[in-house]
Amino acid sequence: MFRDIYVTFHGFLQNFGAMCLFLARLVQYTPSVLIKRYSLVTYQVYNAGALSIVIIMVSGLFVGGVLGLQAYSNLERFNAEDTTGIFAGFALIKEIGPVITALLFAGRAGTSLASEIGLMKATDQLSAMEMMAVDPLRYVAVPRFLGGVISMPLLTAVFTTVGLLGAHLVAVELLGVDVGAYWQQLQSALDMEDVYEGIIKSVVFGIIASLMAVWEGYNSVPTAEGVGRATTRTVVITAIAVLVFDFMITAWIL
Amino acid sequence: MLCYARFRDRLGSLTNGSGKLPDKIIEVRDVDFSRGNRTIFRNLNLTIERGQVTAIMGPSGTGKTTLLQLITRQLRPDRGQVLVDGVDIATLSQAQLYQLRQRFGVLFQNGALLTDMSVFENVAFPIREHTRLPDSLIRHVVLTKLHAVGLRGAADLMPSQLSGGMARRVALARAIAMDPDILLYDEPFVGLDPISMGVIVKLVGQLNDALDITSIVVSHDVHDVAAVADFSYVIADGDVAASGTPEELRNTSSELVKQFMHGLPDGPVGFHYDAPDYAEQLLGTRSDSR
Numbered sequence: 001m002f003r004d005i006y007v008t009f010h011g012f013l014q015n016f017g018a019m020c021l022f023l024a025r026l027v028q029y030t031p032s033v034l035i036k037r038y039s040l041v042t043y044q045v046y047n048a049g050a051l052s053i054v055i056i057m058v059s060g061l062f063v064g065g066v067l068g069l070q071a072y073s074n075l076e077r078f079n080a081e082d083t084t085g086i087f088a089g090f091a092l093i094k095e096i097g098p099v100i101t102a103l104l105f106a107g108r109a110g111t112s113l114a115s116e117i118g119l120m121k122a123t124d125q126l127s128a129m130e131m132m133a134v135d136p137l138r139y140v141a142v143p144r145f146l147g148g149v150i151s152m153p154l155l156t157a158v159f160t161t162v163g164l165l166g167a168h169l170v171a172v173e174l175l176g177v178d179v180g181a182y183w184q185q186l187q188s189a190l191d192m193e194d195v196y197e198g199i200i201k202s203v204v205f206g207i208i209a210s211l212m213a214v215w216e217g218y219n220s221v222p223t224a225e226g227v228g229r230a231t232t233r234t235v236v237i238t239a240i241a242v243l244v245f246d247f248m249i250t251a252w253i254l
Numbered sequence: 255m256l257c258y259a260r261f262r263d264r265l266g267s268l269t270n271g272s273g274k275l276p277d278k279i280i281e282v283r284d285v286d287f288s289r290g291n292r293t294i295f296r297n298l299n300l301t302i303e304r305g306q307v308t309a310i311m312g313p314s315g316t317g318k319t320t321l322l323q324l325i326t327r328q329l330r331p332d333r334g335q336v337l338v339d340g341v342d343i344a345t346l347s348q349a350q351l352y353q354l355r356q357r358f359g360v361l362f363q364n365g366a367l368l369t370d371m372s373v374f375e376n377v378a379f380p381i382r383e384h385t386r387l388p389d390s391l392i393r394h395v396v397l398t399k400l401h402a403v404g405l406r407g408a409a410d411l412m413p414s415q416l417s418g419g420m421a422r423r424v425a426l427a428r429a430i431a432m433d434p435d436i437l438l439y440d441e442p443f444v445g446l447d448p449i450s451m452g453v454i455v456k457l458v459g460q461l462n463d464a465l466d467i468t469s470i471v472v473s474h475d476v477h478d479v480a481a482v483a484d485f486s487y488v489i490a491d492g493d494v495a496a497s498g499t500p501e502e503l504r505n506t507s508s509e510l511v512k513q514f515m516h517g518l519p520d521g522p523v524g525f526h527y528d529a530p531d532y533a534e535q536l537l538g539t540r541s542d543s544r
Contacts, residue, residue, distance in 0.1 A: 134379075
């Protein structure tokens with residue numbers, strides 16, 4: 001049993017080390033890719049970011065609505081329903097916005113990236129690039145990684161904004177909270193530090209989600225089963241890593 | 255460019271400054287290669303002559319594609335050397351290797367076309383990546399290459415709109431886009447109808463002569479390869495089982511080569527994969543039987 005634990009732990013460390021080296025190479029190639037292949041990066045921002053906007057907005061609207069409902073029903077007991085805006089705003093900007101956006105991003109864009117790269121590997125497209133003396137890491141992996149990293153904070157901003165509007169819709173338009181109180185309370189309670197916390201989290205989660213997608217796709221077993229497994233692992237590992245890092249960043253900031 | 259200059263210098267020293275390159279364009283010397291516990295090659299030696307069409311043949315699973323991957327350094331041997339124009343490719347840096355690979359054209363078994371690009375863009379891809387030619391000139395080059403494989407009219411199609419044979423021909427056009435010195439074909443005839451196969455066979459010979467290049471064709475399709483190959487190697491059991499012209503191989507005394515060349519169902523290469531005793535396994539008397 002101890003041997004199994006040792007083997008598992010050893011494998012995990014090996015995999016983690018290889019992934020860190022992979023990240024280092026992505027970062028190393030980033031400046032040259034941004035200069036020479038910016039059009040590929042732009043396309044990947046569109047692919048990972050713009051194409052995820054609908055799911056992000058719809059989710060943001062309903063998550064905001066739920067927050068508005070929960071906040072109102074609990075705060076009403078203390079005659080504090082005017083502070084619904086603060087409750088929804090803090091939750092969305094500091095926690096729920098970055099976390100749920102990252103989870104949705106992993107489900108929509110992360111799986112798409114992992115399966116796309118995995119299929120390119122399975123159909124020898126990456127090998128073909130290598131044989132044409134084109135480094136697939138620079139041509140395929142880095143633009144997709146950067147596309148995800150750039151998209152995540154933007155998507156988080158969209159999610160949070162639509163979430164606040166969703167909470168407004170429920171709390172103000174449906175439940176009768178005063179519109180002035182909703183926005184004024186939120187504005188006076190919120191500091192820039194709270195916004196920075198959300199931005200830091202969205203950037204870190206963007207790096208995690210994009211790295212996992214690109215890493216899993218790039219290292220997938222080149223079979224149908226291997227690509228499927230890589231796609232599943234992308235979502236599972238990203239979700240766990242995002243929640244762990246969310247706790248760590250929150251603990252660090254508080 | 256500095257790396258390439260160094261590579262050319264090393265190449266220059268091999269030609270004694272005469273500018274004439276050695277006749278052996280590729281040498282595989284004493285190569286051992288294993289995957290896990292399975293030995294693929296044991297002390298493999300072979301040479302590829304410049305300007306010829308050389309066929310690498312052998313039963314399935316003998317490592318023909320692995321040999322191509324060793325020649326292009328997609329894999330590294332456990333022992334031994336692979337020399338291209340006398341240079342051990344294991345000693346090349348990443349930049350030097352990529353310079354060398356610009357001299358290779360590879361036709362993959364399934365074509366390996368980039369699925370998000372049109373036929374035109376697939377052929378233009380290596381040219382755009384490695385040159386600064388204007389678009390008008392790239393267009394001329396691409397259309398010339400597509401014309402050579404008979405698919406100039408398919409330039410605007412996407413890979414998903416092509417048949418297997420057409421995809422293979424587009425991949426061939428892409429492989430010759432940079433005017434390579436060495437063209438490697440990995441099972442170019444697999445899964446093709448007789449007409450497409452005939453077209454590819456014809457192209458292999460035509461391109462080799464017209465472009466004055468060296469071609470290596472990995473295949474187990476004995477008859478079609480024999481039609482174009484100047485020289486052939488038959489690989490089996492991790493080593494070269496026989497070599498010679500197609501005619502010499504047909505008249506060989508080796509039982510294994512005879513079985514392979516004449517497509518006999520049984521012989522040195524058994525019909526059955528290694529298995530425990532049939533009766534014992536059926537009766538379940540073996541402790542490890544399923």
